[in-house]
Amino acid sequence: WFAEEKARIIQCEGRVHCLDDEPGVHRVWVPHRDAPGLAMSRAFGDYCVKDYGVISAPEVTQRRITARDQFVILATDGVWDVVSNEEAVQIVAATPDREKAANHLVQCAVRAWRRKRRGYAVDDCSAICLFLHHSPPS
Numbered sequence: 001w002f003a004e005e006k007a008r009i010i011q012c013e014g015r016v017h018c019l020d021d022e023p024g025v026h027r028v029w030v031p032h033r034d035a036p037g038l039a040m041s042r043a044f045g046d047y048c049v050k051d052y053g054v055i056s057a058p059e060v061t062q063r064r065i066t067a068r069d070q071f072v073i074l075a076t077d078g079v080w081d082v083v084s085n086e087e088a089v090q091i092v093a094a095t096p097d098r099e100k101a102a103n104h105l106v107q108c109a110v111r112a113w114r115r116k117r118r119g120y121a122v123d124d125c126s127a128i129c130l131f132l133h134h135s136p137p138s
Contacts, residue, residue: 005041014052025081028054040077065132071101072130078123079105082112092129102127 006016006026015029019037027037028049038049044056073088083091083105091108095101106125113122 008055009041009053012051012053014049014054028052039081069132071132073105073127074130075105075109075127076124078113078125079109079127081123082116083109098129098131098135101129101131105129 009016009028013031015031016026017029018025018027025039027039028041029035029037030049030052036046036048038046038054041053042055042058046054071092073092075083075088079088087108088105091105092101095104105127109125109127110122113125
């Protein structure tokens with residue numbers, strides 16, 4: 001998390017801390033409850049934490065796409081909470097059928113959730129893979 005994100009949440013009387021079993025995952029909590037534990041500082045929806053510094057304005061960055069770039073992965077936090085950027089790239093790159101790449105990534109994320117939280121609910125996992133180059137016909 002960026003310091004300015006945490007500062008905004010604290011200024012709005014929200015709390016930021018990690019769970020004991022997820023030391024690297026900072027979450028937003030309302031002042032006097034152990035809920036909702038939202039693992040992001042910017043989100044659409046999640047109205048219960050809007051008064052505590054969670055905003056919907058996106059952080060926008062730009063990157064020049066080169067010939068070396070193969071694809072872009074768009075995914076929900078349910079995927080990114082359990083799959084690293086590097087793992088996601090490996091999963092998508094290793095999927096022979098491009099049409100199945102997003103589904104394969106989601107399946108891997110769901111399996112990771114089940115390993116991480118046995119007996120607990122699995123977060124929603126959705127993904128889209130945008131391939132940047134035309135695939136040669138088979």
